[in-house]
Amino acid sequence: xxxxxxxxxxxxxxxxxxxxxxxxxxxxxxxxxxxxxxxxxxxxxxxxxxxxxxxxxxxxxxxxxxxxxxxxxxxxxxxxxxxxxxxxxxxxxxxxxxxxxxxxxxxxxxxxxxxxxxxxxxxxxxxxxxxxxxxxxxxxxxxxxxxxxxxxxxxxxxxxxxxxxxxxxxxxxxxxxxxxxxxxxxxxxxxxxxxxxxxxxxxxxxxxxxxxxxxxxxxxxxxxxxxxxxxxxxxxxxxxxxxxxxxxxxxxxxxxxxxxxxxxxxxxxxxxxxxxxxxxxxxxxxxxxxxxxxxxxxxxxxxxxxxxxxxxxxxxxxxxxxxxxxxx
Numbered sequence: 001x002x003x004x005x006x007x008x009x010x011x012x013x014x015x016x017x018x019x020x021x022x023x024x025x026x027x028x029x030x031x032x033x034x035x036x037x038x039x040x041x042x043x044x045x046x047x048x049x050x051x052x053x054x055x056x057x058x059x060x061x062x063x064x065x066x067x068x069x070x071x072x073x074x075x076x077x078x079x080x081x082x083x084x085x086x087x088x089x090x091x092x093x094x095x096x097x098x099x100x101x102x103x104x105x106x107x108x109x110x111x112x113x114x115x116x117x118x119x120x121x122x123x124x125x126x127x128x129x130x131x132x133x134x135x136x137x138x139x140x141x142x143x144x145x146x147x148x149x150x151x152x153x154x155x156x157x158x159x160x161x162x163x164x165x166x167x168x169x170x171x172x173x174x175x176x177x178x179x180x181x182x183x184x185x186x187x188x189x190x191x192x193x194x195x196x197x198x199x200x201x202x203x204x205x206x207x208x209x210x211x212x213x214x215x216x217x218x219x220x221x222x223x224x225x226x227x228x229x230x231x232x233x234x235x236x237x238x239x240x241x242x243x244x245x246x247x248x249x250x251x252x253x254x255x256x257x258x259x260x261x262x263x264x265x266x267x268x269x270x271x272x273x274x275x276x277x278x279x280x281x282x283x284x285x286x287x288x289x290x291x292x293x294x295x296x297x298x299x300x301x302x303x304x305x306x307x308x309x310x311x312x313x314x315x316x317x318x319x320x321x322x323x324x325x326x327x328x
Contacts, residue, residue, distance in 0.1 A: 003102035010050035024106035026074030033068035037125035038100035063099030067125035126321035134161035137241035146170035147216030
């Protein structure tokens, strides 16, 4: 089969090379999927650059998300047959073992779920990681009453998922996006308002929009200088779910900004979910999306031989998810 190989952790995405490798064989309780579509994530780039705590055997195949057809079933597998089509939920795929940027991938049967009815194959391939991440970001503080949720990097994969899920939960969703066009699309997806973080007055504009209310939960995908600015919008007992750091480290963070509002900051990592927790979270995701009819948003689809170009598009800041068509 053909696969995109990463020879060395730390070399980054530019070192990927398309090569022929042996077909995987299913071990006990595993199946082999013929990958139809694979979705890429910033976490794939972080792993390639050595910024992610994983040390897979080399050469490594990136790709945590995917959708495909079962072509082989290992011993002990129950409830899955050759010809079934499944979505990869989450687990070791693309992290400590070979991922979905390959024509075939061996996956634990426990990591597979049915795609929701009415979803396209691209949507089915793109959803798992970002929606589980968004769900954890929204629920890790317990059962929050409807409030104001501020989402930085709102037009990215996790940002769009967070917008849709938070709106379905009854929250007032505020997005931050540098693009006016993307801002309008976010409002269609459930945002009550979208502000440009490059506007020096965005915090004042937000306060005017909210009136007597303040931000109850911030979902931060960006980090960098924006982190401290956004914390300034929190109300009493405000919370921050930290998902990503696309803008790099937070410079000169003043911990005093947390004191008098009793603000709390918590990291988000779906790798901490057990398989049972992942499945429960996925059921929660599907229930919320079913309530509103929302579906994953696909920015663009790249052919398999253009995976590096797909990562380049991801770096530009897409509206939704980037998908690679592996087997047509």
